[in-house]
Amino acid sequence: MDWTALLRLPTTILLILAAIALLFTLVQLVILRHRLDHRHRWAAAGRTVLVLVGMAFTLVLTGLGLTLRGYRLLTDETPVVEIDARILSPQRWELILHWPDGTIRQIPVAGDAWRVEAVVLKWKLPAMLSGLPPLYRLDRVSGRYDDPNEEAHAPRTVTDFREAGAFDLLDLHKQYPRWVPDVDVLFGSGAYLPLVDQGHYTVSLMRTGALVARPDEATEQRIAQPF
Template sequence: MNWNELLRLPTTLLVILAGVILLLALAQLLAARQHAHNRRHLAATAHSLLLVVFLLVAALLGGMAMSLRGYRFLSEEQPVVQIDAHILSPQRWALTLTWPDGANRKLMLAGDDFQVDAFVLKWKLPAMLAGLPPLYRLDRLSGRYDDASQEATAARTVIDFSQAGAGDLVDLKNQVPRWFPEVDTVFGSAAFLPLVDGGHYNVSLMRTGALVARPDEATAQRIGQPLGG
């Protein structure tokens, strides 16, 4: 069972429990009205107090359920691209990019690491908790050198993914912000990892708008090997 399933379970239970307590509150309301009709004021007052208590407890449980639901949404990730790497020569790589729809692209990259950059459009909290995911547009894939001095002088590889037209949401938000009242912010996000021969990487976007890159288990073990290992 993953974390999303663990968080979804108490959310569902809290919603059910809140519903049961609301039914109890309704029963207290009917009882209070009946006692008030029969002029049993003390009993009517007692049931009214129970009604208030049940409503407060139901509201508390409902709020907890929404909070947990929000945390579950924030933990979910949207696949962006898979990257497979094969070494051609020292610091020269052949990469295969596979998109969620199954399309793929092959390219060459220079460096020790790959870096993926994207523009992210993030919604305000009410829209995000309601389940509206952040929007993204891949901007570029580039090579990165571990040595900063080499980064300044060595050949660089930059692959441009920016193909947005005049209707791009990022540009529209910047140009006409009042059209997008529920947009919280537009920002850049990037993720990079070391390249290893035969490496397989998954790049995804979190609900917070953060771009993350993760190697599979075998790749992670190879990344963790000491030099010469």
């Protein structure tokens, strides 16, 4: 099975395929009932196999569609998000986040720097050899103060990117580890950079699971300028 191609399918397509598989299963159930009513046992046995296959595909596709929501494939270096910063007042900022799929979101941040964190999932060797790639999910973006005392007492801002009430692969692995037996390691990774007005940053994730944050050239010059 080409796991990479399957995992690249958007959630909507996976759920549509699951609906098609369910429809196929229901049709086979109707035919099975007809065969049983007419006592065509051998024909009914064949339809039973098709029903079981259809149910299996329905469950697998539905499970993938729901649990992989929010996760993306992790290659050698995968773009996670681009960030534009605009100052509102001292230590108060507005960040504009641009995802690779074109999604845009504005969030407030308090502090002297921004910090982004992601959840990374790696598989055990058999699954990796079968072509199953690592996965990641952007977890949160928060503000960070340079002064530890401010970090402890000043207002904090944290934006959670998990969908409220959503059940994903991370929850599935924590609650039912036997259902996802090939998970080798599940860990968090974070990176941060100083905030400057009109700053532009890119965040990528290495295949090792490390987040890498980079300012563009103009932003880097602003960061290097003395106050």
